[in-house]
Amino acid sequence: xxxxxxxxxxxxxxxxxxxxxxxxxxxxxxxxxxxxxxxxxxxxxxxxxxxxxxxxxxxxxxxxxxxxxxxxxxxxxxxxxxxxxxxxxxxxxxxxxxxxxxxxxxxx
Amino acid sequence: xxxxxxxxxxxxxxxxxxxxxxxxxxxxxxxxxxxxxxxxxxxxxxxxxxxxxxxxxxxxxxxxxxxxxxxxxxxxxxxxxxxxxxxxxxxxxxxxxxxxxxxxxxxx
Amino acid sequence: xxxxxxxxxxxxxxxxxxxxxxxxxxxxxxxxxxxxxxxxxxxxxxxxxxxxxxxxxxxxxxxxxxxxxxxxxxxxxxxxxxxxxxxxxxxxxxxxxxxxxxxxxxxx
Amino acid sequence: xxxxxxxxxxxxxxxxxxxxxxxxxxxxxxxxxxxxxxxxxxxxxxxxxxxxxxxxxxxxxxxxxxxxxxxxxxxxxxxxxxxxxxxxxxxxxxxxxxxxxxxxxxxx
Numbered sequence: 001x002x003x004x005x006x007x008x009x010x011x012x013x014x015x016x017x018x019x020x021x022x023x024x025x026x027x028x029x030x031x032x033x034x035x036x037x038x039x040x041x042x043x044x045x046x047x048x049x050x051x052x053x054x055x056x057x058x059x060x061x062x063x064x065x066x067x068x069x070x071x072x073x074x075x076x077x078x079x080x081x082x083x084x085x086x087x088x089x090x091x092x093x094x095x096x097x098x099x100x101x102x103x104x105x106x107x108x
Numbered sequence: 109x110x111x112x113x114x115x116x117x118x119x120x121x122x123x124x125x126x127x128x129x130x131x132x133x134x135x136x137x138x139x140x141x142x143x144x145x146x147x148x149x150x151x152x153x154x155x156x157x158x159x160x161x162x163x164x165x166x167x168x169x170x171x172x173x174x175x176x177x178x179x180x181x182x183x184x185x186x187x188x189x190x191x192x193x194x195x196x197x198x199x200x201x202x203x204x205x206x207x208x209x210x211x212x213x214x215x216x
Numbered sequence: 217x218x219x220x221x222x223x224x225x226x227x228x229x230x231x232x233x234x235x236x237x238x239x240x241x242x243x244x245x246x247x248x249x250x251x252x253x254x255x256x257x258x259x260x261x262x263x264x265x266x267x268x269x270x271x272x273x274x275x276x277x278x279x280x281x282x283x284x285x286x287x288x289x290x291x292x293x294x295x296x297x298x299x300x301x302x303x304x305x306x307x308x309x310x311x312x313x314x315x316x317x318x319x320x321x322x323x324x
Numbered sequence: 325x326x327x328x329x330x331x332x333x334x335x336x337x338x339x340x341x342x343x344x345x346x347x348x349x350x351x352x353x354x355x356x357x358x359x360x361x362x363x364x365x366x367x368x369x370x371x372x373x374x375x376x377x378x379x380x381x382x383x384x385x386x387x388x389x390x391x392x393x394x395x396x397x398x399x400x401x402x403x404x405x406x407x408x409x410x411x412x413x414x415x416x417x418x419x420x421x422x423x424x425x426x427x428x429x430x431x432x
Contacts, residue, residue, distance in 0.1 A: 017159040024153060031150045038146055041176075042139045045132060051125040051184035052209050058177045059212045062170050066432045068149075069166045074423040076159035081401075082419070085409040095406070099398040101160050102426055104167045107323040108390045174324045182315040189293075190311070193301040203298070207290040210318055215431040216282045233375040240369060247366045254362055257392075258355045261348060267341040267400035268425050274393045275428045278386050284365075285382045292375035317376050320383045 018079040023071055030068050037061045069105060073098075126187040131179055138176050145169045177213060181206075234295040239287055246284050253277045285321060289314075342403040347395055354392050361385045393429060397422075 019027065038061060044054045077098065084094040127135065146169060152162045185206065192202040235243065254277060260270045293314065300310040343351065362385060368378045401422065408418040 016156050017162065019153060019156060019159070027153050028150060031146060031153065035143060035146045035150070038139060038143045042136060042143070045127060045135050045139065048124050048127060051127070051180050051188060052205050054125065054180055055177055055184070055209045056212060058173055058180070059209075059215075062173050062177075062213075063215070063432060065166055065170050065173070066430045069163055069170075070423055070427050070430065070432055072159050072162055072166070073426060074419070076163075077405075077419050077422060078416075080159060081405075082409050082415065085406050091406065092402075095398070095401050097160050098401060099394055101163045101167075102397060102429075103394050104164060105170075105426075105430060106390050106394065107167075107171070108387060108394055171324060174322045178315060178319050178322065178324055181318060182311070185297075185311050185314060186308075189297075190301050190307065193298050199298065200294075203290070203293050206293060207286055210289060210321075211286050213318075213322060214282050214286065216279060216286055232372050233378065235369060235372060235375070243369050244366060247362060247369065251359060251362045251366070254355060254359045258352060258359070261343060261351050261355065264340050264343060267343070267396050267404060268421050270341065270396055271393055271400070271425045272428060274389055274396070275425075275431075278389050278393075278429075279431070281382055281386050281389070285379055285386075288375050288378055288382070292379075296375060313376050317379045317383075320380060321386075323383075323387070 017076065019072070019075050020079075023075055027068055027071060030064060030071075034061055034064050034068070037064065066105070073101070125184065127180070127183050128187075131183055135176055135179060138172060138179075142169055142172050142176070145172065174213070181209070233292065235288070235291050236295075239291055243284055243287060246280060246287075250277055250280050250284070253280065282321070289317070341400065343396070343399050344403075347399055351392055351395060354388060354395075358385055358388050358392070361388065390429070397425070 037057065041054060041057050041061065044057065081091075081094045081098055085091045145165065149162060149165050149169065152165065189199075189202045189206055193199045253273065257270060257273050257277065260273065297307075297310045297314055301307045361381065365378060365381050365385065368381065405415075405418045405422055409415045
């Protein structure tokens with residue numbers, strides 16, 4: 001996967017991110033589990049499960065999504081932000097973008 | 109839907125929640141949209157979309173899930189908590205359960 | 217404290233809340249500790265402490281404040297919301313207010 | 325302020341952070357306002373203000389603290405993380421520390 005990316009001809013105008021190969025599988029597993037949890041919540045609502053149990057399940061999906069977010073954040077800093085600083089290209093913009101993303105998560 | 113519930117023979121040992129009929133549809137629509145968003149995030153990870161865009165999408169799914177949580181919370185207070193207080197049955201337990209659910213959301 | 221409140225002549229137009237006497241002391245202790253922590257953060261900024269240490273301290277103040285919030289929430293439901301439902305007065309309004317307060321905390 | 329720091333003899337074993345001079349004043353103003361808000365909450369609890377009003381005030385202090393957190397985060401990335409990457413010193417450690425700090429904020 002990584003080798004492919006090194007060689008790939010970037011489609012002009014397409015910005016690509018960078019996710020470590022081992023994180024990609026980890027993330028996809030987490031996201032599939034999250035998708036299953038969301039379908040589980042749908043079933044709970046359908047079967048009129050006890051509200052508190054549904055709420056507990058939703059709080060757990062939120063935590064799982066935020067965990068995915070922090071893994072992506074780490075990859076982003078380790079690769080994109082780091083690279084832009086090393087090359088001295090767009091570093092300010094990358095740092096601005098990063099803190100804006102964290103603010104969106106915290107909804108500040 | 110509500111009429112059915114009033115008449116239903118509760119399965120012994122099964123605790124049922126209460127979700128207003130009109131909220132049920134609203135919640136299911138929101139949850140289906142959330143499921144679609146999660147699949148969208150999977151696709152973004154697969155196609156190595158730009159990390160910041162994936163993070164933005166995840167923050168939006170989290171907000172959508174918390175909105176679902178607050179709709180459920182409102183129904184729960186309006187029905188279950190209210191009823192337990194009106195009947196003078198298990199009110200303390202219901203209130204305890206409610207604040208514990210809010211704490212799980214805030215992760216205090 | 218409670219006895220006093222039962223007998224007190226409410227100032228017209230003043231809405232009073234209800235905080236259990238034992239929670240009041242607990243809350244004041246927590247709030248004084250929080251005030252001290254905020255002053256500690258000011259000192260850290262002044263002395264140019266390591267950013268990560270300041271951030272850790274701020275995260276801890278946020279958690280302490282949210283804990284205070286959930287104690288107040290519990291007292292509010294146990295007393296005000298419960299009373300309004302028992303008396304059948306303004307229950308809808310109280311429930312609306314409660315869920316709105318939780319939403320403000322979650323910033324949904 | 326900055327000039328002083330460049331020249332200062334670091335106390336051995338003391339790690340210093342870096343806060344931009346103009347942010348330092350901004351942060352101190354925000355922290356003093358936050359301290360005042362916390363004292364305001366103490367007063368509200370003392371005078372048994374309406375719980376919902378106290379909760380609203382607490383939610384606003386939390387948001388103000390998280391804003392301070394994101395300003396510090398930005399300065400930290402702009403200076404410490406950037407510098408460690410440019411010098412090729414401890415970059416991995418700095419990035420690890422940064423994502424751990426964000427996780428503590430999100431309580432993932």
